[in-house]
Amino acid sequence: MRKFPADTVSALNLVRIAARDIVALEQEQLPRLTGLVILLPNFHAVDLMGEALCESAGASSLLLPRMITLTEWAEGAVLGREILPDSCRAALLYQALRERKWFADADLWHVSRELLSLFDDMARQGTGLPASYPEFVALLEQAYRTRAGEPLQFEARLVHELWYAMNLSGDGRVDSVTAYHLRLAGLADNASSPLYAVGLSGLTPMEQDFFRRYGERQRVHLYGCGGEDPADDLSQLVQAALAPMEVLNKSNAPSPAREEGANAKGACYDLRERATEFRQRCPASPLSGRLELLEAHSLEQEAQAVDSQIREWLLAGKSAIAVIAQDRLVARRARALLERGQILVADETGWTLSTVAASAVVMRWLDAMASRFHHLDLLDLLKSPLIFADWEGGARKHAVYGLEQLVRRHSVISGLHHYRGLAQREGAEDVLTLLARLDQAQARFGARKRGLAAWLASLLESLEVLGLRQGLAQDLAGEQLLRLLERLQKELGQDQGLFTLSEWRRWLDSQLEAATFRDTGITSPVVFTHLGAARLRRFDGVIVAGGDAAHFPGRGKESAFFNQSVRAQLGLPTFEQDLRQMEQDFTSLLADCGTLLITWQGRKNAEPNLASPWVDRLEVFHQLAYGEDLPRRAAEILGEAADILPPLPATARPTLPPELVPVALSASGYNSLMACPYQFYARHALHLNELDEVQQALEKKDYGEHVHAILHHFHQHYPAISGCDRAEMELALRDISREEFRQALESDYLARAWALRWDMRIPAYLEWQAGREQEGWRWHDGELWRTRELELEGGRSLTLKGRIDRVDTRTDDGEAAYAVLDYKTQSRPGLQKKLETPGEDVQLPVYALLLEESVVEAAFVPVDDEGVKTVEQEDIYALSKATGQRLSELFNALYQGASLPAQGSEQACAYCEMSGLCRKDYHDGQ
Structure with a gap:
């Protein structure tokens, strides 16, 4: 075996040197070099090597040798032994750890992966453990430089016992690292052609031994594979700058600075000495312009x-x-x-495979089942475009939208049977079909323990039922995910271990974390x-x-x-x-x-x-x-680009095209227009209102709705209580209240507190009702839905609409007079503040305008106060007419292009969900 130090670490020079030598050594084979093997660090270097060979041979083309990485070359060698996949090894280690009960609350899959990594490192380095446990403990004591305490003994016992348990299993199968070494040995024993290796780095002892054994049979030439010292100026500069302080030069010759001690001053002198020596050898900076x-x-x-x-x-x-x-x-x-x-x-x-959308939708499916199809998990799953890929067009979107509206409208938290009941009552056939497929897919799983391969089979079957398998197959990352799941299922087919659903789920999470998605297209x-x-x-x-x-x-x-x-x-x-x-x-x-x-x-x-x-x-x-700093780029790289951008407006001031101006408006919409025109623009013109939230606990607004319903049902049965027994009226009101809160109490225990709160207010309310009847007022109607057409310019009109909580009537001078009342669960001082400026809050004037009767009184009724007392709007008749006139003028202006600026008060902005659009707080802070 011949090892050629590279005269430079430059890739181009290293490849050219290797190519010249290969052409010179194989001159007789030209132009056919197909019998050679050249090992490269990666396949990206193949083109560079091919070009260098043609250049060195002085030919436009050659029959090139086989150029491949060492790992890929070994992969093609015959093994003759069955390989135990890493997935099976991890499962065996997990079971061994579970049986020994060494880790009470630890993630055993994580411990298994760490042990596998350690065992593989030992196999790559060709190291092993002493056969005797006491010898291993003594070795660790020497390495740790401490006596064997309980933690050290536990670590030693864990590694030593499981190392030999895994390596003495006796089933004839070998792990992937051992298989790699056996294949390398087979290649070395059957060496039939010269071998060239260029730029390989980080060779393990076993790989170095392969080159030695191969060299006993055929010529082996290594180029830049041993970390040789570089000779080019730039590389020597980098080496001199990054080398440890105690390494002064190749000869490690002593210097006065080292003899005086390795302190900070000596270290600085050491680096200065190196820099001075390098400047003498290389007067011009090799880093200049690079x-x-x-x-x-x-x-x-x-x-x-x-x-x-x-x-x-x-x-x-x-x-x-x-x-x-x-x-x-x-x-x-x-x-x-x-x-x-x-x-x-x-x-x-x-990308880590667990971070791609394809994996996310599979994990959402498992999360949905684990949470008994909690509405958030379920809707998150169903909104993926990968699910129900076998449905046509917008069928999935339509069904999912229908389900979401049902869930939000009725505040159903979880449970397929609950969703199914709602869909059946409202005749939503597409929603029922969707829920049926979810139920069928869920049935593929069970609660009993089973093998990892069996759990994977259940998962793949459920993906088929949900149309997810088809969707994943059409996605590049999804296709890789399916291949991973199918490969793992095949590998683990012979594993005899049994695992719970939660154990399998943690295992699957770890597999997706370890896998990598690459877009090769x-x-x-x-x-x-x-x-x-x-x-x-x-x-x-x-x-x-x-x-x-x-x-x-x-x-x-x-x-x-x-x-x-x-x-x-x-x-x-x-x-x-x-x-x-x-x-x-x-x-x-x-x-x-x-x-x-x-x-x-x-x-x-x-x-x-x-x-x-x-x-x-x-x-x-x-x-x-x-004596020069390395060149630095200016941090403000966007300064010139920022100058040409248009300045941001101080506040948002949109206008509405005529087709977007609402043709109908409620009292709350009118209030929104008065509170902040931009809020009205976003809510009622663009319809960006937030979706109803699914209430998992009774809130203040729900409490108010329950009280409204209770009082409406009560007065339908008892329009007047004068002359009735007060105790009987109180009992009747409590019975109606109990029935109204019954469903809320079934789903939320804390609703009991709201029910008790209202129960304490009942006597005060009946006292107020009796006093009102003494003034001549009688309950006339409730929950009254009314509309009114307002004429606008240009032949247009606006439909004003609203629901009035309560209408009372009495006779004044022989004529019927009416009062509009609105139940409130707010405090009386807060309601009084609302009405301080006439016309600022338009709810009562709009109700008076909608009634179109002789309204002489309009008031809020704070039914949640300890003592009920109305908060009246003064001069309601004139105010209602003025409110209607102002509304007409505002909408005429909107049709003419009036702007809708974000100018809400601090109180209006405090809970406005549109603040992220107008960004008024951001502009105000500039």
Whole structure:
């Protein structure tokens, strides 16, 4: 086996060197190189390697060798052993942990995954555990540098016992890592052609052993596969800047600074010494024109910077642009900005499968069943476009809308049988069909324990019943999800373990968290990728998004078992090794790309956010060596663009086209117009009123509706109580009240408090009613629905409508006089304040106008006060006529294009659901 150090880490130079050697060594085979195998770190490097081979051979085309990754090459080798899938291994570990009852409340699936990761690391490194448990404890004591206490002994027992339980199962099957090593061994034993490897990194001991064994039979040539020291100036600069302080040079020669002690001053001198030595070897900065920095003020600004730079490069003709997505939040926002501008992105980093809409709708289905079809879970599920994909056109939307209206109108919280009862009463056939399919799909599940594969079969069958399988199959992410579920079902078919529904559900969650969705259907000059995947690739420009200390290089993932020093003692990979590999990849990336821009946010959550230590070290080193700071982009990247944007209006002031002016209006709509014209515009012209909420507990407004209904039923039976026994009237009113609150009490125990509250008000109300009858008033009608046509200009009209709570009558001078009353459960002082300014609150004047009779009195009746006393509107007759005239004038103005400004008072804005549209509070604060 021959190992060739690369004279540079540049991808282009490394590939060219390898290509020249391959052509020289295989000269007799030209132009047919099909018998060779070239191992590359990824398939993106194939084109680059092919071009280099043709260039070195001086030919326009060649019959190229097989170019493949080591993993893919091994995958095609014959194994002759059955593989135990990782899903089965996790299930076996889970069952072992469950039987031993070592973790009372822990997530055993998480513990199983951590153990599998640990066991796989041990297998990759070719390490094992001592056969004796006491020997293993002694090894851990030495690694931890402490005596074996209870926590250490528990960790040792857990790992040692389960390691041997998994590796001595004796069923003949092997895990995926062992299968990989066996396949590599088979390839080495059957070596039949020379082998070339270019740019492979992070080779495990077992992979290194494969190359050694292969080299015993055939020629093996390795190029840049061992992390050799770079020779080009740029790479040496990066290495010198990022190397640990105690590493002074290749020879590690001592210096006065080191002899004096490794303190902060010595460390600074160490870096200064390196910088001075490097300047002497390389007078001109290799970073000049290659590296720029940008410190943004916010996530949005960082994403906009990425978006702007990519657009600039595309306009300049760059055809290979990469974004190293260290901060996924910034990358997602930048991708959204690019796609909004019709720039598609090839995202190689992918998305966790649990975050895509296809997985979300499956989990909503399981959530809906778990919550007994709670209305929020159910409606959330049914509004997905993936469900009932076998229905035509808008059939699903129509059925779901009908169900939602039923649920909200009747405040039904949960239960398919409750929804079905409502649909049957109202004859909603499409809703009944929808509910029947949900019931059929739910029947595929049961409460008894079963295997993971059986639970998956139930899930897939239920998706078929719901038309979800068809919808998922038409979606790219959904198709990948179905393939995952089907593969897991097949893999787990022989597993004998039994699991509850909740255990299976947690397992499924973990599988979706571990799986990745990648959209492979997009080809674009803009690629979102990660640092390791950029090796041996050529880019015109690269952006590292998220170049802060938290993301670049990051802190690594801590294992649940063994800290980093113990892992090093046991021969397991550590974050320090990962960090060295990331440094090599970063150095290679900087050498390969035309220009590198590193962005980060200077502050997060109002706190300083430090830049990456690599960025700091490069800046300090460059300043010490060349007396110049690295170039920084201005943070205010949108300053020029912001100047051409139109200024925001001080307040929203829309106007209505004639076709949107309402032709009918209620008293509450009139009040809305008076309180805030913009509120009226949004509620009654655009019909953006919020949907009715499903009440899970009785609220104050529901209490008021119950009281209204009670009093209406009572006076229908007893229009007058004068001359009746007061105790008998009180008993009758209590009986009606009890029946009215009965249904509310069945669904909400706390409704009892509201019922008792009203029960305490009954004597006061009857006292007020008796006094009113002594004044000559008699109950005439209630819940009276009236309309009235108001003539407008241009032959138009407006229909005024409303429901009057109560109308009383009496005889004045031989003529009938009327009073309109409105029951209120508000306090009397608050009602008095409403009527302080005549005409400001229009409810009573509108009711008087609607009655079209001789109304001499209009009043609010605060029935919830301890003592009932009316709050009268003065001069109601004249006020009602003026209110009608003003309404006509307002609507004439609307038809003529009058604006509807957001000018509500603080009280009107306090509970207005349209504040997010008008943003009056935002503009007032400017």
